[in-house]
Amino acid sequence: MTITNSNNPLLAGLNPAQAAAVSHDGGPLLVIAGAGSGKTRVLTRRIAYLIEAKEVHPGSILAITFTNKAAAEMKERVNELVGPIAKSMWVSTFHSACVRILRNHPEALGYRKNFVIYDQDDAEKLISLISSSMGLDTKRFPTRQSASRISNAKSELLGPKELMAKATHIMERKVAEVYAQYQERLLGANAMDFDDLIYKTHELFERYPAILEQYQRRFFHLLVDEYQDTNVAQNALVMQLGERSRNVFVVGDSDQSVYGFRGADMRNILEFEKAFEDVAVIKLEQNYRSTQTILDVANSIISNNQYREAKNLWTDQGSGEKVRLFVGDDDSEESNFIASSILRERETGGRRYSDFAVFYRINSNSRSVEEAFIRRGIPYRVVGGTRFYDRREIKDTMSYLRLIQNPTDEIALRRVINVPKRGIGDQSIAKVATLAAEMGTTLVDALSKYEAAGVTGRAKSGIADFLVLMEALRGHVRDEMPPGELIEAFLDESGYRSELAANDSVDNLSRLDNLSELVSVASEHETLEAFLDASALVAQADQIQGDDVVTLMTVHTAKGLEYPVVFLTALEDGIFPHSRSLYEPKELEEERRLCYVGVTRAREILYLTRANQRSQYGESSLTIPSRFLDEIPPSLIEDVSVRLSYEERRSRYLGDSVVQSASGLSSSTLKRYGTTSNSTKVDSGPRLSVSQLKPGIPVVHGSWGEGVVTAIDGNGDNASVTIRFSSVGSKKLILSYAPLKLA
Numbered sequence: 242m243t244i245t246n247s248n249n250p251l252l253a254g255l256n257p258a259q260a261a262a263v264s265h266d267g268g269p270l271l272v273i274a275g276a277g278s279g280k281t282r283v284l285t286r287r288i289a290y291l292i293e294a295k296e297v298h299p300g301s302i303l304a305i306t307f308t309n310k311a312a313a314e315m316k317e318r319v320n321e322l323v324g325p326i327a328k329s330m331w332v333s334t335f336h337s338a339c340v341r342i343l344r345n346h347p348e349a350l351g352y353r354k355n356f357v358i359y360d361q362d363d364a365e366k367l368i369s370l371i372s373s374s375m376g377l378d379t380k381r382f383p384t385r386q387s388a389s390r391i392s393n394a395k396s397e398l399l400g401p402k403e404l405m406a407k408a409t410h411i412m413e414r415k416v417a418e419v420y421a422q423y424q425e426r427l428l429g430a431n432a433m434d435f436d437d438l439i440y441k442t443h444e445l446f447e448r449y450p451a452i453l454e455q456y457q458r459r460f461f462h463l464l465v466d467e468y469q470d471t472n473v474a475q476n477a478l479v480m481q482l483g484e485r486s487r488n489v490f491v492v493g494d495s496d497q498s499v500y501g502f503r504g505a506d507m508r509n510i511l512e513f514e515k516a517f518e519d520v521a522v523i524k525l526e527q528n529y530r531s532t533q534t535i536l537d538v539a540n541s542i543i544s545n546n547q548y549r550e551a552k553n554l555w556t557d558q559g560s561g562e563k564v565r566l567f568v569g570d571d572d573s574e575e576s577n578f579i580a581s582s583i584l585r586e587r588e589t590g591g592r593r594y595s596d597f598a599v600f601y602r603i604n605s606n607s608r609s610v611e612e613a614f615i616r617r618g619i620p621y622r623v624v625g626g627t628r629f630y631d632r633r634e635i636k637d638t639m640s641y642l643r644l645i646q647n648p649t650d651e652i653a654l655r656r657v658i659n660v661p662k663r664g665i666g667d668q669s670i671a672k673v674a675t676l677a678a679e680m681g682t683t684l685v686d687a688l689s690k691y692e693a694a695g696v697t698g699r700a701k702s703g704i705a706d707f708l709v710l711m712e713a714l715r716g717h718v719r720d721e722m723p724p725g726e727l728i729e730a731f732l733d734e735s736g737y738r739s740e741l742a743a744n745d746s747v748d749n750l751s752r753l754d755n756l757s758e759l760v761s762v763a764s765e766h767e768t769l770e771a772f773l774d775a776s777a778l779v780a781q782a783d784q785i786q787g788d789d790v791v792t793l794m795t796v797h798t799a800k801g802l803e804y805p806v807v808f809l810t811a812l813e814d815g816i817f818p819h820s821r822s823l824y825e826p827k828e829l830e831e832e833r834r835l836c837y838v839g840v841t842r843a844r845e846i847l848y849l850t851r852a853n854q855r856s857q858y859g860e861s862s863l864t865i866p867s868r869f870l871d872e873i874p875p876s877l878i879e880d881v882s883v884r885l886s887y888e889e890r891r892s893r894y895l896g897d898s899v900v901q902s903a904s905g906l907s908s909s910t911l912k913r914y915g916t917t918s919n920s921t922k923v924d925s926g927p928r929l930s931v932s933q934l935k936p937g938i939p940v941v942h943g944s945w946g947e948g949v950v951t952a953i954d955g956n957g958d959n960a961s962v963t964i965r966f967s968s969v970g971s972k973k974l975i976l977s978y979a980p981l982k983l984a
């Protein structure tokens with residue numbers, strides 16, 4: 242039932258429970274409800290309602306969303322409803338809000354205003370430097386593992402001392418030691434990592450009650466979307482900020498808590514009810530997104546979880562079509578089925594590419610789907626693939642910008658000191674580092690004393706040139722050169738552009754294109770600091786844009802989104818549910834919630850797919866169907882798999898020449914789906930060897946077409962080759978398996 246209240250258009254198009262949440266009087270409110278029940282819609286409306294009906298000043302609202310994209314959308318919608326005063330409102334992710342706060346009080350924590358933000362890669366580099374200086378064996382202490390322990394500690398508000406106190410054996414003590422040094426080095430470099438943004442804001446508020454009070458008074462209304470995935474530290478921040486006004490409005494779904502590994506904790510919801518005893522709780526049960534069949538599938542899966550409060554989603558939109566199950570012989574057949582189905586539904590069902598999304602549990606599963614899409618010419622975007630900001634030329638440039646802004650950034654310095662080449666080798670850096678240790682200063686401070694450090698030869702003039710360059714670039718910033726122009730100046734004055742232009746390989750041309758793209762992004766910002774902050778906070782889900790393309794992403798990234806047609810792929814035990822969860826009941830429940838998230842993204846049609854054989858890491862093996870499939874009543878499923886005849890199957894495995902369709906689908910299937918393939922199916926001929934390749938050599942790949950070798954690592958059967966393809970960008974392949982020939 243929907244109220245159409247002509248007196249209050251802000252409540253129009255809401256059901257009674259939703260309207261009650263939107264028009265809530267004040268004080269703590271928890272909206273706890275299943276997927277697609279309008280939580281995000283209610284939160285958006287609530288903001289508009291506060292401003293319009295309650296005459297709350299937008300500047301006193303802080304709304305937290307999961308991605309920057311969601312924040313922008315919410316701002317836009319509020320803007321439509323209440324006009325430009327919406328601008329003074331803070332709608333952002335936890336991280337973005339914290340950066341804004343920290344920039345106002347860096348000195349309180351011993352930082353300078355121009356601190357920079359390290360991404361995961363920078364953080365790992367620093368941790369690896371520390372581990373090796375401590376003489377830790379990287380086999381016993383893999384950098385990635387130490388990094389994730391430190392990250393977990395921060396998200397649980399444990400500092401190095403607390404982590405040390407909790408340590409029960411030597412390994413944990415070592416990690417705590419690394420953590421302590423890591424924090425010191427970050428401070429020395431005037432840098433914070435991602436987790437610090439939350440951790441340090443919490444610390445700021447704890448240590449300075451007056452500062453906390455300032456924000457408590459400013460943000461009189463606090464709203465949080467996807468509350469089930471806030472971690473301990475984020476939750477503590479919500480409690481700090483909301484303590485005074487108690488106007489804390491949170492929406493979430495405990496069945497969608499899927500970031501346990503990041504320290505997100507669905508107990509927050511339970512604790513919220515404890516912290517605010519007078520909390521009003523509103524449940525929403527009507528779903529407006531999906532068909533009843535899709536909801537029945539979702540309910541049947543999630544009801545197998547022990548640790549949950551039972552709730553049942555329903556819709557009045559009708560049962561819709563059964564969900565479609567496809568079982569392929571192998572992953573390429575599965576992928577080809579997905580591609581054919583999309584083409585067919587686009588031709589006959591009047592859909593656009595952007596109506597479709599393909600979800601997978603692990604990133605590597607996108608490869609086979611991408612190959613099928615490329616063969617059929619289906620435009621797509623992989624969300625969360627190699628990010629623009631992770632590309633080499635972009636990282637180099639960004640590191641320069643960071644170093645301009647913050648001269649003490651050690652990781653940026655190490656990255657760019659010899660880029661472009663200035664004859665400064667590792668030995669020279671080591672000499673400077675030794676001097677820095679002796680003097681008790683940072684690497685950057687010691688750099689200007691390179692002669693005293695004993696640096697000789699070309700490296701000497703190299704460092705001198707570098708220092709002159711940095712000084713010139715910092716001069717531009719003092720002259721208030723805007724960030725776009727600053728990048729241009731850097732590219733010219735450093736020789737970075739001319740180095741790339743000297744060799745006009747496809748690779749370098751695309752790097753130059755990417756750099757122009759960076760200049761145009763930077764030009765949207767007024768100051769270097771604003772640009773650096775914005776680029777550090779780009780979340781994976783922010784890569785989703787409005788073009789007419791099929792979206793590929795992991796199920797984690799799909800949270801909060803919806804698509805008319807969804808493919809949930811690789812439903813196999815060991816993949817989805819993930820192998821590490823199979824013997825851990827708690828983790829298995831998290832996998833089940835993740836599956837529930839995937840299913841409930843679909844509005845009209847849901848495909849569930851799997852393959853009997855899957856190749857991973859270059860090996861093909863038999864699979865076991867996902868246990869989640871067994872949890873769905875057969876009456877809700879239509880099996881659309883194609884049974885190949887013995888002849889078809891035999892000819893497929895004997896060689897491609899017999900079967901014209903290289904897609905893996907039988908000709909009858911192709912007829913049924915109205916498509917044909919112009920595939921260049923990968924042949925199984927002899928593979929290239931290391932001796933035939935070197936960087937710069939053009940090659941052709943069976944699926945991805947032309948590319949240029951950029952690196953070769955290892956040799957023999959283990960050799961891998963990195964190739965930059967014009968179709969899909971850079972890929973690292975195992976040479977002995979990769980279907981390559983020389984161009």
Ligand SMILES: Nc1ncnc2c1ncn2[C@@H]1O[C@H](COP(=O)(O)OP(=O)(O)OP(=O)(O)O)[C@@H](O)[C@H]1O
Pocket residue numbers: 243254255256259274275276277278279280281282283494497528529530800801802803
């Ligand atoms: N009362 C309503 N009438 C019509 N459509 C609605 C109503 N409430 C929500 N919707 C629509 O239903 C869909 C799901 O809403 P929304 O995304 O807000 O749900 P949600 O609870 O946030 O979902 P999730 O748990 O996946 O984040 C959206 O397309 C939204 O516009």
Ligand SMILES: [Mg+2]
Pocket residue numbers: 280281282801
């Ligand atoms: Mg939502």
